Amino acid sequence: MYLQRRNRILRQSPALRAMVAETIVLPEHLIAPLFIDEGEGIITEIASMPGYYRRSLDGTVKEVKELWQKGIKSVLLFIKCKDEWKDNTGREAWNENGLMQRSIKAIKDAVPGMLVMTDVALDPYSSYGHDGIVENGQIVNDPTVEALVKMSISHAKAGADFVAPSDMMDGRIGAIRKGLEENGFVNTGIMAYSAKYASCFYGPFRDALDSAPGFGDKKTYQMNYANRIEAINETLKDIEEGADIVMVKPALSYLDIIREVKNQVTVPVSAYNISGEYAMIKAAAKMGWIDEDKAILETLTSIRRAGADLVATYFVHDFVRIIGA
Ligand code: PBG
Secondary structure (H helix, E strand, O other): OOOOOOHHHHHOOHHHHHHOOOOOOOHHHEEEEEEEEOOOOOEEEOOOOOOOEEEEHHHHHHHHHHHHHOOOOEEEEEEOOOHHHOEOOOHHHHOOOOHHHHHHHHHHHHOOOOEEEEEEOOHHHEOOOOOOEEEOOEEEHHHHHHHHHHHHHHHHHHOOOEEEEOOOOOOHHHHHHHHHHHOOOOOOEEEEEEEEEOOHHHHHHHHHHOOOOOOOOOOOOOEOOOOOHHHHHHHHHHHHHOOOEEEEEOOHHHHHHHHHHHHHOOOOEEEEEOHHHHHHHHHHHHOOOOOHHHHHHHHHHHHHHHOOOEEEEOOHHHHHHHHOO
């Protein structure tokens, strides 16, 4: 058989395949989410996220040092708020001595080079487990945005490099940018969860922070997973309002959205390889049904290939071990 062109030539050996690989994943592309608890010496494995832990601040600082040594350059902080401090205003969220604010300072003190990003949304602080303030069974937009601005400023004041609003309220990026500017935080970045879908795959995360909604669901603020064009609208609006990095979340069922967003914007795009995506791989691997390490590499590479510059993922330690960095 005569063939003018044989595509398999470039796939013949590991060296060739590596040489022509279009996508690579490096530790610096990854963002490590961290779950932080009150107390000391506390480390709790999250039942639905085997191999992933919630730690008190002392253990978190050690963890951050280890991540830094392994080449991970950014962490995304989430805290677990005590029940008695939860209410419908979310005010613990901007307590200057709150767990989030203390954590930001402690991490920046211990590892100044580590980029510290913080989740901005009221759900861990809300007695209703919603991302915003509740009035008559509704999650009210504008009062929530005011709260998110206070929260963001308090994170910036504590030394956060980036605030990451994950609440999906309208107009919050513009309001947060204005708040940061007016308070002199001109170097604080905003990573906007721009296209965040109402997803069942957040389940394990809500176990980790005990933040499941007490009533209803999040469909009046998070997006309908049937929609694609709406993701572009949301993302372009956030960029116009001042977002430095935009995010698509979840990642795996939304690889098309990541690509669509990547093709339309000129800011870095991130994607969140979320808790349920982690749990699925861990569970199937435990059953012996898939090869865990291969599944992790394929997953992270596919998210980067779809167009994500950055990937928030619970697989950071696994990834570094697998690539032997
Ligand atoms: C809260 C928030 C959630 C996640 C990140 N920030 C959960 C939610 O919106 O209910 C999910 C992360 C994950 O599942 O890994 N605003």
